[in-house]
Amino acid sequence: MTDKEWPLYEVFIRSRSGLSHRHAGSVHAADDEMALTNARDTYTRRNEGVSIWVVRSDKIVASDPDEAAAFFEPAKDKVYRHPTFYDIPDEVENL
Amino acid sequence: MTDKELLAAYSTRLGDNALVLGQRMIELVAAGPELEEELANANFALDFIGQARLFYTYAGECEGEGRTEDDFAFLRREHEYRNLLLVEQPNGHFGDLVVRRFLFETFYVYLLDALTRCSDEGLSEIAARAVKEIRYHLRHSRQWLLRLGDGTVESHARVQESLDQLWQFTGEMFVPDELDDAMRAACNGPHLEIIEAEWRKDVSDAVAEATLLLPEDGWMASGGKQGRHSEHLGYLLAEMQFLQRSYPGASW
Numbered sequence: 001m002t003d004k005e006w007p008l009y010e011v012f013i014r015s016r017s018g019l020s021h022r023h024a025g026s027v028h029a030a031d032d033e034m035a036l037t038n039a040r041d042t043y044t045r046r047n048e049g050v051s052i053w054v055v056r057s058d059k060i061v062a063s064d065p066d067e068a069a070a071f072f073e074p075a076k077d078k079v080y081r082h083p084t085f086y087d088i089p090d091e092v093e094n095l
Numbered sequence: 096m097t098d099k100e101l102l103a104a105y106s107t108r109l110g111d112n113a114l115v116l117g118q119r120m121i122e123l124v125a126a127g128p129e130l131e132e133e134l135a136n137a138n139f140a141l142d143f144i145g146q147a148r149l150f151y152t153y154a155g156e157c158e159g160e161g162r163t164e165d166d167f168a169f170l171r172r173e174h175e176y177r178n179l180l181l182v183e184q185p186n187g188h189f190g191d192l193v194v195r196r197f198l199f200e201t202f203y204v205y206l207l208d209a210l211t212r213c214s215d216e217g218l219s220e221i222a223a224r225a226v227k228e229i230r231y232h233l234r235h236s237r238q239w240l241l242r243l244g245d246g247t248v249e250s251h252a253r254v255q256e257s258l259d260q261l262w263q264f265t266g267e268m269f270v271p272d273e274l275d276d277a278m279r280a281a282c283n284g285p286h287l288e289i290i291e292a293e294w295r296k297d298v299s300d301a302v303a304e305a306t307l308l309l310p311e312d313g314w315m316a317s318g319g320k321q322g323r324h325s326e327h328l329g330y331l332l333a334e335m336q337f338l339q340r341s342y343p344g345a346s347w
Contacts, residue, residue, distance in 0.1 A: 006129065027131050028129060028130070028131060029131065030242065031242070033238055034238065034242070037135070037234065037235050037238065038131035038132075038135070040231075041131065041134050041135040041138055041235075042130075042131055042134050045134070045138055
């Protein structure tokens, strides 16, 4: 059965103009066009989006969880890089 | 026939096509081949049923006798339904569904588009809303026609068979009856001859792209628009109307 399963695609949806695309989930599809229609039918039926990206899951290059320490921890103790000293006004959304 | 009677009858017929096809597709809920196709089918079926509701409600308003959408859907008999024979045919396999939807939606999208330009505001508003839904449906059904036709040896053979089988139900779409003629004369309604030419072009393009053969025009079934249906509609209505017939006025 596994070899007959359609490949997996990751779905990214832009909910409003001006915002960036966000990962919404994934769909199975036999080809790119089908991935786009499946994503539309699965993830935007309640008016969630104005734009959709789909990409084959196996085309995504991801960091290795085993290397998380080497990848991310060096940035943790460099507090001067973190913009935590600003007050963000309540009116600013989507920052 | 007054203009109001004409609009009521015409809007009812549009509702019948949408409702019967929607009901056929609803029969397949939980039987989709993939989760994503399952959702697509249910979405599309609900689009059709939503359109039927608008057309019936409008028909009731034009008629002016207080009939609601439910009266049209659940309390009319088989011979009072004026849908095309194509939409009442049993579902068959996935290829049959794709071909039926593609043939009907290619016709329906042009019909709705023409209706957006008719002089009756009520109908043109419903058509403007529905045509967007059907443009998307068509994108989906056309893609599947290409995929199956230009797919494996088996999918090609089966979808060709679907096309050959369903072809006999396409002629009826373009034969104008007195209602079509009256709509054209009174409200600048759709011109079926023009729609047929557009339909033929789109269908033959897609069929060629799908590496399939366009069936030859042979004997064409007809009668749906006059209320003479195939045996299948009665069973569909019996199932759909059972609750309202057994428990009149039931609500929840």
